Amino acid sequence: MSNNTIHSYLDHLYDLDYKERPVSMKEFLSSPKFLGNVTSRGKTVLPIWKDVLDDISREDGKYIIILTGAIGTGKTVTAVEAVAYVMHRILCLKDPFAYFNKTGGGKMAIVFFNLTKTLGEGKGFNLLQSYLLSSPWFRSHGILCGSEKNKRIDFPIFEYKLASPQAQGFGFVGADVIIAVMDEVDSQIASEPQKLRIMAAYEATVRRFVTRFVYDNQSIGRLFLVASKQEKLSFLNTFIIKMHGAKEVYIVDIAFWEASDTSNYSGEKFKISLGDTFFPPKILRSEEGVKEAIDRKFKIIDVPIEYMDDFERDIVGALRDLAGISITQLRTTKLFASESVLTACYDKNKQDPVRVQTIETGLHDDVNFLNYIDISRIRVSRNIPRFIHVDIAFTGDALGLGMSCVSGWMKVNSMREDGTFATVKKPVVETDLSMRIKARHGDQIPIHKVHQLILDLKNVCRFNIVGCTFDLRIASITSMQTLELAGIKCDSLSLDKSPQLYRGFKDVVNEGRWTCFYDPFLHFELSNLEDDPVKNKIDHPKEVSDVVILDDGSTKEVVLSGSKDKSDGTVGSVMNALDKCTTPPDAEIMRKLFAAISADEGKKADLIEGIVGISPKPINDEKTKQVNNNAPDIYKEILKRCNQ
Numbered sequence: 001m002s003n004n005t006i007h008s009y010l011d012h013l014y015d016l017d018y019k020e021r022p023v024s025m026k027e028f029l030s031s032p033k034f035l036g037n038v039t040s041r042g043k044t045v046l047p048i049w050k051d052v053l054d055d056i057s058r059e060d061g062k063y064i065i066i067l068t069g070a071i072g073t074g075k076t077v078t079a080v081e082a083v084a085y086v087m088h089r090i091l092c093l094k095d096p097f098a099y100f101n102k103t104g105g106g107k108m109a110i111v112f113f114n115l116t117k118t119l120g121e122g123k124g125f126n127l128l129q130s131y132l133l134s135s136p137w138f139r140s141h142g143i144l145c146g147s148e149k150n151k152r153i154d155f156p157i158f159e160y161k162l163a164s165p166q167a168q169g170f171g172f173v174g175a176d177v178i179i180a181v182m183d184e185v186d187s188q189i190a191s192e193p194q195k196l197r198i199m200a201a202y203e204a205t206v207r208r209f210v211t212r213f214v215y216d217n218q219s220i221g222r223l224f225l226v227a228s229k230q231e232k233l234s235f236l237n238t239f240i241i242k243m244h245g246a247k248e249v250y251i252v253d254i255a256f257w258e259a260s261d262t263s264n265y266s267g268e269k270f271k272i273s274l275g276d277t278f279f280p281p282k283i284l285r286s287e288e289g290v291k292e293a294i295d296r297k298f299k300i301i302d303v304p305i306e307y308m309d310d311f312e313r314d315i316v317g318a319l320r321d322l323a324g325i326s327i328t329q330l331r332t333t334k335l336f337a338s339e340s341v342l343t344a345c346y347d348k349n350k351q352d353p354v355r356v357q358t359i360e361t362g363l364h365d366d367v368n369f370l371n372y373i374d375i376s377r378i379r380v381s382r383n384i385p386r387f388i389h390v391d392i393a394f395t396g397d398a399l400g401l402g403m404s405c406v407s408g409w410m411k412v413n414s415m416r417e418d419g420t421f422a423t424v425k426k427p428v429v430e431t432d433l434s435m436r437i438k439a440r441h442g443d444q445i446p447i448h449k450v451h452q453l454i455l456d457l458k459n460v461c462r463f464n465i466v467g468c469t470f471d472l473r474i475a476s477i478t479s480m481q482t483l484e485l486a487g488i489k490c491d492s493l494s495l496d497k498s499p500q501l502y503r504g505f506k507d508v509v510n511e512g513r514w515t516c517f518y519d520p521f522l523h524f525e526l527s528n529l530e531d532d533p534v535k536n537k538i539d540h541p542k543e544v545s546d547v548v549i550l551d552d553g554s555t556k557e558v559v560l561s562g563s564k565d566k567s568d569g570t571v572g573s574v575m576n577a578l579d580k581c582t583t584p585p586d587a588e589i590m591r592k593l594f595a596a597i598s599a600d601e602g603k604k605a606d607l608i609e610g611i612v613g614i615s616p617k618p619i620n621d622e623k624t625k626q627v628n629n630n631a632p633d634i635y636k637e638i639l640k641r642c643n644q
Contacts, residue, residue, distance in 0.1 A: 271290060370461075402571070
């Protein structure tokens with residue numbers, strides 16, 4: 001097909017719907033007929049924003065536009081320029097209402113979401129009016145209104161509306177919103193109820209917009225969100241994170257230097273590690289520092305050398321204001337404040353016995369899950385009591401199964417109720433295996449094969465499995481009955497209903513009392529778990545932004561679906577092992593006690609008091625002596641202390 005034929009076809013399509021053909025974004029920004037008078041014929045629009053505006057004008061499938069990042073980059077100006085262009089396209093239509101399959105006679109709303117009391121107080125509305133008033137084209141298509149000091153242009157088809165909790169008539173569920181701009185709403189002085197109300201109104205507007213102005217996933221209308229990064233993770237930043245990956249969303253997240261004239265920079269850069277809650281951000285001044293940050297899986301950014309002084313003076317503020325990155329609460333909602341506490345628990349000498357990350361199967365498959373396990377890689381003696389937890393699933397979600405045991409004991413300092421500290425023994429738990437089983441699409445997980453795996457671990461592999469729990473009692477009664485008959489004590493345990501189990505596991509990890517092999521999928525789940533104290537719930541995010549290393553050594557940011565199947569199975573088994581274990585006597589104290597017992601009567605009491613801090617008192621009661629003739633009563637309290 002020739003170029004002339006293509007142009008003729010496009011002209012034909014425009015002739016069907018438009019009385020006037022819309023100009024390109026480039027012409028719209030540079031021509032004095034449109035916005036050229038306020039942009040110095042397009043010269044004041046930086047290249048990065050020209051590209052963004054061009055994308056916005058052409059990609060009708062991306063109708064939710066999010067502009068975020070550093071302060072002072074021109075986000076609001078860009079949003080207003082885009083709003084003016086959308087108005088231009090609509091005003092060029094022969095019949096805008098017919099174009100959207102609507103009856104005429106009404107108005108389409110252009111809504112500004114902010115925290116002002118009137119439209120005239122809003123920066124976005126005033127900026128839009130100044131642009132429209134400077135344009136001969138808009139002046140010829142609209143009606144001049146207002147006083148000499150407060151002129152504005154109105155259009156028969158549009159109505160301007162303010163969405164603010166401080167204004168009367170807040171909420172626009174009933175309005176036909178074709179354009180919306182949310183700006184100036186993430187104020188630190190605004191109350192949380194105000195923010196929640198304006199967010200709810202915006203989300204309602206999005207839903208109404210989709211039902212009225214989106215056809216075949218396309219629309220010439222646009223909804224804009226403008227937000228700079230805050231010191232804390234703001235409600236709008238949270239909304240932006242949730243919107244990542246949606247097909248209808250176009251996100252621009254830029255640093256200050258990306259929106260600046262490149263001639264201002266030499267091209268030399270330095271590296272900064274963003275760190276996490278336990279490791280603050282820092283400038284990386286050596287290759288060793290870069291390697292350490294990579295090993296800890298910290299995100300690293302490159303910054304123009306011209307900003308070195310700013311980052312040396314206030315690295316947190318410079319990250320927020322210049323790089324557009326808020327790190328103060330980088331992992332605030334995470335169960336684990338730092339991934340490093342998890343990685344410290346991974347034993348490099350311990351191998352994962354499960355051969356595949358996820359086992360895909362079906363109800364009628366002739367599968368033996370034991371074949372997926374290399375038993376030789378489980379190193380703790382098989383006679384040690386084992387505990388299994390099964391996070392049950394049938395279709396859709398994956399089933400998680402973990403097996404753990406108490407492998408040793410360590411001494412830690414623990415605070416008593418009176419505020420003093422004492423050295424106590426606490427168990428160390430080792431996870432033997434962690435499995436994830438998923439049904440193929442349209443099929444089911446063969447739960448009876450999971451029963452068989454547990455029985456094989458006990459009867460064939462001879463592991464001392466003493467307890468097994470399931471998260472869904474009603475769905476697991478048959479499973480529990482089957483295993484109970486085989487001598488395995490069963491019960492139900494829901495980590496969803498008992499978030500304190502995950503919080504207890506976090507304490508175990510922080511104390512270094514969990515040992516496991518490195519499992520990338522398990523680590524992915526654990527490191528992204530979120531703790532919501534308001535809902536009192538531990539859960540995974542629906543989507544997770546992660547960085548993967550490609551074969552050529554470069555990195556790529558990807559969005560992955562969140563899950564906690566493996567982590568539920570693993571954590572359930574760990575907490576079961578902790579709950580059922582009993583503290584053994586301290587072997588060293590027992591050895592000293594036996595030596596003290598055989599000492600002279602005159603020295604015995606002093607020796608024992610020096611060992612455990614308790615002075616034995618002789619028992620003169622003959623009846624008590626007779627009852628305890630196999631174990632001297634004077635050491636009863638001492639032996640209890642040995643077990644603490």
